[in-house]
Amino acid sequence: MDKFQAPFPWQARQWQTLQQARQRDQLAHAWLIQGPAGTGKSALMEALVASLLCQRPDREGHACGQCRGCRLHAAGNHPGFHRVEQQESGNIKIDSIRELCSALELTRQEPGYRVAVIAPAEAMNIHTSNALLKTLEEPEPGNVLLLASSSPARLPATIRSRCQQLVISPPAHEAAVAWLSEASPETSRENIDLALDFSGNAPLAALQMLRDDFVATQTRLLSEWETLCMRGVEPVHLAGEWGKSPGAEVVIDWLIRISMSIVHLKTGAGRQRLPDEIEASLRNVAEAVDLNQVFLYLNVLYYYRSLAGTQVNQTLMLEALLIPWWHTLHWPLESMINADATRRAAAIWP
Numbered sequence: 001m002d003k004f005q006a007p008f009p010w011q012a013r014q015w016q017t018l019q020q021a022r023q024r025d026q027l028a029h030a031w032l033i034q035g036p037a038g039t040g041k042s043a044l045m046e047a048l049v050a051s052l053l054c055q056r057p058d059r060e061g062h063a064c065g066q067c068r069g070c071r072l073h074a075a076g077n078h079p080g081f082h083r084v085e086q087q088e089s090g091n092i093k094i095d096s097i098r099e100l101c102s103a104l105e106l107t108r109q110e111p112g113y114r115v116a117v118i119a120p121a122e123a124m125n126i127h128t129s130n131a132l133l134k135t136l137e138e139p140e141p142g143n144v145l146l147l148a149s150s151s152p153a154r155l156p157a158t159i160r161s162r163c164q165q166l167v168i169s170p171p172a173h174e175a176a177v178a179w180l181s182e183a184s185p186e187t188s189r190e191n192i193d194l195a196l197d198f199s200g201n202a203p204l205a206a207l208q209m210l211r212d213d214f215v216a217t218q219t220r221l222l223s224e225w226e227t228l229c230m231r232g233v234e235p236v237h238l239a240g241e242w243g244k245s246p247g248a249e250v251v252i253d254w255l256i257r258i259s260m261s262i263v264h265l266k267t268g269a270g271r272q273r274l275p276d277e278i279e280a281s282l283r284n285v286a287e288a289v290d291l292n293q294v295f296l297y298l299n300v301l302y303y304y305r306s307l308a309g310t311q312v313n314q315t316l317m318l319e320a321l322l323i324p325w326w327h328t329l330h331w332p333l334e335s336m337i338n339a340d341a342t343r344r345a346a347a348i349w350p
């Protein structure tokens with residue numbers, strides 16, 4: 001097995017589950033592949049598609065790459081393969097789902113598996129999901145629907161309950177370090193730890209971060225955020241800059257890690273693997289903020305995280321998230337001068 005291709009080492013058990021079901025001819029007709037971003041759900045799904053369309057998979061279920069099924073799939077012409085993707089707007093169109101359902105209906109006599117991929121599944125709104133329900137409820141033998149989602153909670157329960165769940169969890173830290181050190185041999189152990197810490201041990205997310213020069217990005221974010229806390233830059237200005245680069249998603253993930261680190265500094269709870277200089281600058285902020293407010297802030301961050309990449313205005317979202325920090329370090333001072341100002345500042349913490 002090539003450890004740099006799906007199934008990745010941390011997906012071995014899930015792959016086996018699927019292949020064993022297939023060998024017993026008991027493959028569920030719909031699977032919901034879920035797990036944090038950067039754990040390789042899409043790659044696993046592509047490997048599964050190739051495996052199911054192959055006429056002569058090997059003992060572990062990997063596609064042979066030679067047979068007619070494999071060749072048709074590689075050429076993008078396999079009649080039994082369907083892919084539904086999101087539009088530029090971020091949604092999956094109801095018409096795309098209707099087309100998929102009739103295509104599956106039309107090809108149900110074809111031999112072998114008919115495989116459909118719907119990703120990201122949470123891009124279906126309630127009406128689009130309803131259009132899929134009949135196909136989920138009355139499965140044809142040989143049809144396999146693969147849905148992937150990083151935010152399965154945003155899917156209607158009617159969809160979730162009709163799919164077999166396949167949860168991809170990030171590997172343990174040391175296993176993730178071992179994989180990432182081989183995937184990115186030029187990176188120092190310190191930066192590997194840092195990238196894994198910020199990505200929640202999701203190896204592919206960490207690898208992408210390192211390729212995107214994450215270490216430089218994180219140094220920049222930290223220094224600009226410190227300036228914000230010292231009121232050296234307006235939150236609206238910074239939100240505009242960060243919205244352009246590195247983008248709301250990266251910033252929100254970063255704010256989550258920073259907030260978690262502040263919780264750690266205040267309580268000693270949780271894992272902490274931040275370099276000394278980052279910890280030193282966080283310590284000042286940690287002393288100035290109230291623990292309850294950090295927990296409230298984390299809730300808001302997780303909520304906004306689920307909206308990143310949607311049509312919600314990303315810059316406005318960042319403004320709402322940065323304004324509290326602009327007030328944070330001056331609360332005690334303000335409360336001495338003007339109780340009203342403190343109340344106003346407190347109200348901004350959502």
Ligand SMILES: [Zn+2]
Binds near residue numbers: 053063064065066069
């Ligand atoms: Zn094949």
